[in-house]
Amino acid sequence: xxxxxxxxxxxxxxxxxxxxxxxxxxxxxxxxxxxxxxxxxxxxxxxxxxxxxxxxxxxxxxxxxxxxxxxxxxxxxxxxxxxxxxxxxxxxxxxxxxxxxxxxxxxxxxxxxxxxxxxxxxxxxxxxxxxxxxxxxxxxxxxxxxxxxxxxxxxxxxxxxxxxxxxxxxxxxxxxxxxxxxxxxxxxxxxxxxxxxxxxxxxxxxxxxxxxxxxxxxxxxxxxxxxxxxxxxxxxxxxxxxxxxxxxxxxxxxxxxxxxxxxxxxxxxxxxxxxxxxxxxxxxxxxxxxxxxxxxxxxx
Numbered sequence: 571x572x573x574x575x576x577x578x579x580x581x582x583x584x585x586x587x588x589x590x591x592x593x594x595x596x597x598x599x600x601x602x603x604x605x606x607x608x609x610x611x612x613x614x615x616x617x618x619x620x621x622x623x624x625x626x627x628x629x630x631x632x633x634x635x636x637x638x639x640x641x642x643x644x645x646x647x648x649x650x651x652x653x654x655x656x657x658x659x660x661x662x663x664x665x666x667x668x669x670x671x672x673x674x675x676x677x678x679x680x681x682x683x684x685x686x687x688x689x690x691x692x693x694x695x696x697x698x699x700x701x702x703x704x705x706x707x708x709x710x711x712x713x714x715x716x717x718x719x720x721x722x723x724x725x726x727x728x729x730x731x732x733x734x735x736x737x738x739x740x741x742x743x744x745x746x747x748x749x750x751x752x753x754x755x756x757x758x759x760x761x762x763x764x765x766x767x768x769x770x771x772x773x774x775x776x777x778x779x780x781x782x783x784x785x786x787x788x789x790x791x792x793x794x795x796x797x798x799x800x801x802x803x804x805x806x807x808x809x810x811x812x813x814x815x816x817x818x819x820x821x822x823x824x825x826x827x828x829x830x831x832x833x834x835x836x837x838x839x840x841x842x843x844x845x846x847x848x849x850x851x852x853x854x855x856x857x858x859x860x861x862x863x864x865x866x867x868x869x870x
Contacts, residue, residue, distance in 0.1 A: 609705045609867050610796030611809035616705050616867035620698055623863045624671035632666060633659045640694040644727050644831070652719070653684075653847065654691040654836040663692035667860070670711075673834040675718060675857030683847045684839070691834045691857070695727050696864070699827035700801075705867040706830065707798040708739060712751055714791035715856030716744050717837035717847035722797055729826035735760035737806060737820070737828070740797040742790065745845025752788035753778040754797075756808040756815055764819025767805060771815035781810035794862055830866075834859035 607618055622639065624630045630639060636659045643656040654675060657663060665672040673692030682688045700706060708722045722739040726732035736759040743749045755778045758764075771779035781795075782788040800807040801822075808815040822828075836857070837847045851857055 607865065609707055609798065609800075609865075610709070610811055611705065611707070611798050611800060611814075612812045613705060613800055615870050617870050618865055619704070619868040620700070620866035621863070622696075622865070624666070624861050625669040626666055627668060628863070630671070633661065633664065636664060636694065639698075640696055641727070642695070643693060644695060644725075648686065650835075651686075651839040652835045653686055653838065654689040654834075655686070656693045656833075657690050663690055664694075665858075670860045670862045672855075673832065673859040673861065674855075675713070675715070675834060675836045675852060677847075677849075677852045683849070683851075686839065689836045689847070691836055692859070693831070693833045694861075695832075696830040698866075699726075699728070699829055700724070700866045701827040702801040702803050702822065703869055705798055705800050705865075706737075706739060707796050707863075707865045707867070708830075708832065709794055709796045709862040709864075710740075710832075711794045711860040711862075712742050712791045713834065713855075713857055713859050714744070714751065714789075715847070715851035715853075716746075717845045717851050718857050718859070719743055719833075719835040719837065719844045720859040721831075721833045721835065723831050723833075724799075724801075724828035725831055726824055726826045727829040727831065729824075731825060733761060733823055733825065735762060735822050735824050735828070737799055737801065737822075739799050739808070740810075743844045744791075745843065749843065749845070750785050750789075751791045752780045752783065752785045754781060754790065754810060754815070756799075758806055758818055758820045760823060762821035762823045764821075767817040767819055769816050771808075771813070773816045779815050781813045781815065794860070830864060832859070832861055832864075 675691040724737040
């Protein structure tokens, strides 16, 4: 399963000048407009090295593309006693819309919303890996449903030697009034996690920030946003769009490079922070986590 970043990118020449990286495996665009994409966070001096654009108009268009480029689940199973299972890629949990991939939580129609075995959902884990220095950016729209627990993160899923090093690019829960969709959690984990170096987003001791303010105006389930980490050898800087959240000292001790992971988890048997799932959690598109693109930028 393992592929390094060098193994999954190829170099192509474009008239815009010079060499630029494009994704191998999926159909890569050679249009200068695509290749001129810059990080939404505004950090300069980086170019695209790996690009997944989801949807029927992107370069990841269907279930076959998912099977070629991603894995559907991780070997560690229900590490937080989540209620959902992640089945192989399928058109119910992995819905391709025109401009995104809709990872969809589906309940089996029973009256049981508290035990494992009644909910399926969608996840994708890249076969590609990345390593600092880089910017990893996910453009996504969060689900609105109570108890639905979307997450974007970096973790070694391939070596069997991981040491709990982890970079959380975004986590969100919806369990009002305690936690709502205006709150964004962005943590580091593992032996190399260090002190806070700057906190413009006001994370403080609570561990979250509201990049667009409180509800209802700050509801992140009403908009697509770019969730990113500027990962340097000695620190991580988190962003939502071009809004800087927090910088922490961090060293990846891995020891291997991480995969890129998108989970649309559904609550937990612990039920203490994610909140309960209810019939309304699956009404309309409340259980849908939409992913527009994933990009890795590297220094020019």
